Amino acid sequence: MRDPFAVNERCGQGEPRAPAENRVFALADCNNFYASCERVFDPSLANRPLVVLSNNDGCVVARSEEAKALGIGMGVTVMSVKDIIRKNGVAMLSSNYTLYGDMSRRVMEALSQFSPDVEIYSIDEAFLSFDGIAGDLRAHARSLRESVLRWTGLQVSVGIGPTKTLAKIANRIAKRSKAAWGICDLRSPADIDAALEATAVGDVWGIGPAHEKLLRESGIETAGALRDAHDGWVRKKMGIVGLRTVHELRGISCIPLEEAPATGRALRCPDPSAAPSRRFRKWRKPPPITRRGRRSNCAGAGSPCGCFRFFSSRTG
Amino acid sequence: MVRKTLQIVRPDLFSHCPRPLFLGRVPAGFPSPAEDDIEGTLDLNRRYIRHPAATFFVRVSGESMVGAGIFPDDILIVDRSLKAADRRVVVAVMNGEMTVKRLRRKDGRLFLVSENDAFPTMEVEEGTDFQVWGVATCVIHSL
Numbered sequence: 337m338r339d340p341f342a343v344n345e346r347c348g349q350g351e352p353r354a355p356a357e358n359r360v361f362a363l364a365d366c367n368n369f370y371a372s373c374e375r376v377f378d379p380s381l382a383n384r385p386l387v388v389l390s391n392n393d394g395c396v397v398a399r400s401e402e403a404k405a406l407g408i409g410m411g412v413t414v415m416s417v418k419d420i421i422r423k424n425g426v427a428m429l430s431s432n433y434t435l436y437g438d439m440s441r442r443v444m445e446a447l448s449q450f451s452p453d454v455e456i457y458s459i460d461e462a463f464l465s466f467d468g469i470a471g472d473l474r475a476h477a478r479s480l481r482e483s484v485l486r487w488t489g490l491q492v493s494v495g496i497g498p499t500k501t502l503a504k505i506a507n508r509i510a511k512r513s514k515a516a517w518g519i520c521d522l523r524s525p526a527d528i529d530a531a532l533e534a535t536a537v538g539d540v541w542g543i544g545p546a547h548e549k550l551l552r553e554s555g556i557e558t559a560g561a562l563r564d565a566h567d568g569w570v571r572k573k574m575g576i577v578g579l580r581t582v583h584e585l586r587g588i589s590c591i592p593l594e595e596a597p598a599t600g601r602a603l604r605c606p607d608p609s610a611a612p613s614r615r616f617r618k619w620r621k622p623p624p625i626t627r628r629g630r631r632s633n634c635a636g637a638g639s640p641c642g643c644f645r646f647f648s649s650r651t652g
Numbered sequence: 653m654v655r656k657t658l659q660i661v662r663p664d665l666f667s668h669c670p671r672p673l674f675l676g677r678v679p680a681g682f683p684s685p686a687e688d689d690i691e692g693t694l695d696l697n698r699r700y701i702r703h704p705a706a707t708f709f710v711r712v713s714g715e716s717m718v719g720a721g722i723f724p725d726d727i728l729i730v731d732r733s734l735k736a737a738d739r740r741v742v743v744a745v746m747n748g749e750m751t752v753k754r755l756r757r758k759d760g761r762l763f764l765v766s767e768n769d770a771f772p773t774m775e776v777e778e779g780t781d782f783q784v785w786g787v788a789t790c791v792i793h794s795l
Contacts, residue, residue: 379750435662441705442705442706445704445705486733487703487705487732487733489732
């Protein structure tokens with residue numbers, strides 16, 4: 337891996353960035369994955385707002401675009417949005433993680449036809465290497481989208497960039513901008529500049545809520561401002577990981593494709609019984625695991641489960 | 653929730669079950685004594701599922717395709733990656749409902765044809781909400 341400090345002499349504050357390597361990354365991400373999987377096997381749901389519910393049908397774990405537009409948030413309890421659901425005829429489906437896992441394998445298999453190096457990042461997104469691919473990469477991405485749609489019925493958005501962080505930003509634009517038609521190519525400096533100015537600093541991959549708060553308090557509101565921050569300050573406030581993110585925003589690839597899946601990921605299973613605060617005082621010990629689905633979810637991820645953590649909030 | 657559509661199941665692509673394949677054709681009368689004509693092994697998944705990522709099993713309901721040898725409760729092997737050419741048996745979606753029919757293209761018009769005189773041919777008119785879900789390549793019929 338490149339020494340991030342070696343580039344500081346060439347890319348100091350305010351100087352134009354010069355990507356030292358000609359890497360090209362793509363990020364392919366399924367749109368509204370769980371909801372879309374359900375629609376593949378029940379086309380009558382195509383034009384209805386749709387939500388997918390958690391293991392015990394208590395919380396919303398996925399929404400179609402129509403359901404998002406109705407104001408149904410991610411992770412909310414069904415009880416809190418029952419009026420919206422009833423008034424708008426929102427379809428509710430129990431989650432089917434076996435189905436989603438199977439469809440994810442199919443998407444990844446389809447993606448592997450378009451690049452020799454694919455890093456599965458999550459159940460519905462993967463980084464691909466487009467290094468050395470001849471021809472028009474936008475056409476290549478279009479062909480990728482068409483193949484995934486034909487084989488699986490699922491829409492993916494594709495972001496292209498010289499680093500994984502820029503590919504992530506490109507993917508976000510591809511997904512949200514109707515003019516992009518599902519593809520965004522951020523390889524030209526002018527396009528990167530425009531995209532970074534339009535991206536909030538909290539939407540940069542690797543910038544969590546704590547860093548976002550710190551950056552905003554320091555006057556850094558956009559990804560563009562973060563890219564132009566001084567290396568020494570970034571290293572001091574955000575550590576080497578933050579500096580790596582900044583260099584990635586400058587077009588210097590510091591994060592390669594991973595060959596093995598990441599371990600130690602947390603799996604969350606929402607428990608709506610934890611939401612009402614008045615029930616908290618009744619708990620003297622963590623509630624027993626009563627849903628086999630939770631254990632099987634953890635087991636299905638392929639890694640041994642170290643512990644279960646139960647979260648609840650206490651109000652009043 | 654009761655689903656009013658065809659039942660679709662996903663093949664188990666991780667189980668390997670090769671079985672001996674006999675070279676000669678066995679007539680329906682008496683079995684062949686040619687035990688040395690074993691060609692090798694046959695794994696049905698490998699033989700009939702050419703594109704695993706795009707292949708699904710669909711359980712048929714109704715009798716509209718009995719003339720093609722497709723009976724109720726039969727299982728179709730459906731490949732979404734294949735082109736929906738003329739005369740192919742397809743799983744189609746029309747106005748949100750899934751159906752198994754033979755696709756016919758004639759003079760620029762598109763039809764979904766049943767293989768049973770008791771069921772009418774449907775024309776797919778312009779502006780109809782229609783798509784081909786996948787192309788059936790094989791039917792599995794239990795005796």
